[in-house]
Amino acid sequence: MKIDRRIVDDLKTERPDVTPALAPYLRLVPILFYSILAGGIVLSLFFLFVLKNAASSRETWKAEIARHKQDLSNVQTARTAVEKQSRRASDIVAWVEGSRCLEPLVAAIVRSMEPGSNIIELGLTRDPSSPTQIKLTLKLSTQGSKQLDTTLERITKMNFRTYNPNQTQSRGEIDYEATLIYQNPRNVATSTPPPATPQHP
Amino acid sequence: MNNKHIACVLIVFLCVCIFEGVSMIRQRATAMQSEAQAARRDATTAEMTLRTQQAQLQDLKSKTADLIAYLNAWEPALSRFTTPESGELNIGAMIKQADLILLAQRFEVASNKTDTSVPSGVATIPQVVRAHLTIEDDFIKSINWFGQIETQLPCSRISDLSITRGQAGSDIRMDLVVDIPLATAPPTAP
Numbered sequence: 001m002k003i004d005r006r007i008v009d010d011l012k013t014e015r016p017d018v019t020p021a022l023a024p025y026l027r028l029v030p031i032l033f034y035s036i037l038a039g040g041i042v043l044s045l046f047f048l049f050v051l052k053n054a055a056s057s058r059e060t061w062k063a064e065i066a067r068h069k070q071d072l073s074n075v076q077t078a079r080t081a082v083e084k085q086s087r088r089a090s091d092i093v094a095w096v097e098g099s100r101c102l103e104p105l106v107a108a109i110v111r112s113m114e115p116g117s118n119i120i121e122l123g124l125t126r127d128p129s130s131p132t133q134i135k136l137t138l139k140l141s142t143q144g145s146k147q148l149d150t151t152l153e154r155i156t157k158m159n160f161r162t163y164n165p166n167q168t169q170s171r172g173e174i175d176y177e178a179t180l181i182y183q184n185p186r187n188v189a190t191s192t193p194p195p196a197t198p199q200h201p
Numbered sequence: 202m203n204n205k206h207i208a209c210v211l212i213v214f215l216c217v218c219i220f221e222g223v224s225m226i227r228q229r230a231t232a233m234q235s236e237a238q239a240a241r242r243d244a245t246t247a248e249m250t251l252r253t254q255q256a257q258l259q260d261l262k263s264k265t266a267d268l269i270a271y272l273n274a275w276e277p278a279l280s281r282f283t284t285p286e287s288g289e290l291n292i293g294a295m296i297k298q299a300d301l302i303l304l305a306q307r308f309e310v311a312s313n314k315t316d317t318s319v320p321s322g323v324a325t326i327p328q329v330v331r332a333h334l335t336i337e338d339d340f341i342k343s344i345n346w347f348g349q350i351e352t353q354l355p356c357s358r359i360s361d362l363s364i365t366r367g368q369a370g371s372d373i374r375m376d377l378v379v380d381i382p383l384a385t386a387p388p389t390a391p
Contacts, residue, residue: 022205033212040219047226054233061240068247075254079261086265088387089272091325092279095382099358103348106364110344122364128314131358 098131100182105158109138112154117142120173127179134180136162141173148174159183272387278356279326279384285310288330288381291354296334299346304374305335313382329380331360337367337374350379357381 102124109122123137136155140147145167152162165178282288289308296303311331313324336343350357361378 020203022209026205026209029209029212033216036216036219040223043223044226047223047230051226051230051233054230054237058233058237058240061237061244064244065240065247068244068251072247072251072254075251075258079254079258082258082261082265082269085269085272085387086261088325089265089268092272092275092384093268095326095356095358096275099356099380101348101351102359102362103344103351106344106347106362119364120366122362124359124362126358126360128360131360137363 097184098126100132102134105155105160105180108154108158109151112147112151114147114150117147124180132181134160136176136178136180138176139173140176143172145169145174148176155180275356276387279382280387281356282330282381282383285328285330285383288383289332292332292334292350292379292381295346295350295353296336299342299349301336301338301343301346303334304337305333307333309333310383311380313380324385326382326384328383329358330383332379332381333376334379335374335376337372340371340373343373343375347375347377354379354381 105124106122110119113119118141119138120141121137121139123135125135125137127133127135138148138151140151142148148167155162159182160180161183162178162180165176167177168175282291285308292308293306296306309331311329313326313329336346347359347362351359358380359377360380361376363376365374366372367374
């Protein structure tokens, strides 16, 4: 680059340029460099800010996921417990349904006896696989079948229905066999509140 | 190419390096944003799943409320007998208290075949104490005692009963089989 002799008093001796001057368009190179440097700094700061925010957001959401998973685990534990209780309750309902009191039934059968009729033998046996089904075996000493009808009427009044009846009559004795199934007028386990103290439904 | 040209090339190279550096930071920021968005989607899905499960749990609780209240009402009576001995002692004491003529008695521990939970491995009533009793006494006294068993031991099950005439006039002979459930410990409440 040449310097005007009138402006600067140079002690140097006059010498020719070591290298020729660059083309004018290459003056853009330092401008480009400084622009890119400044832009790079600004953009880097911006992207670093975005990166930091995104990382923070990711951690927040991950914490949220972990919290939801913990809550879900708690809900599933509670659900399992409720299901266990429900299963246990169903088993107990099944047991209680199959343990219906027989004493009122026996008392009703005994009280149904009219003068001249006697019970020779009375048997009530629950089916081992289905305890709600009770096999009734009744041997009566009576004249005619009126007594049996009265007894069966009393049994029906106790909400028991007879299935597969089998009756044989000979010499003033009646052998009667049937399966009794209780007809519950209300569904205790699902629709009505439980008793305050345990009692057979 | 002189020194000035080399300087220009170096500067351009520096510019490219700065550009690449900024580009790398941008890529990392974009990737992190994608990860954050994915985490947000996962969190939303987890929240929806949680809400669905919570709603199902509430539904289950409301559906089983009556059943569980029924269980709670029966639980004290059911957990009264935990060992076979306690069942035997109770039956024995009731016979003595009623002053009945006991002709024969036999106790055994039997498995409860009707328990529906057995296939799932959690039996509620896995076993029963089975009492085989033969009593011969006054008709009214015997029937009252029989009723007393069912009242005082509400969980007991008379699985077999046979009544025939006894030796004396008003006596009856009563053969009965009483099952007393031996329930497992209740699960902890949710």
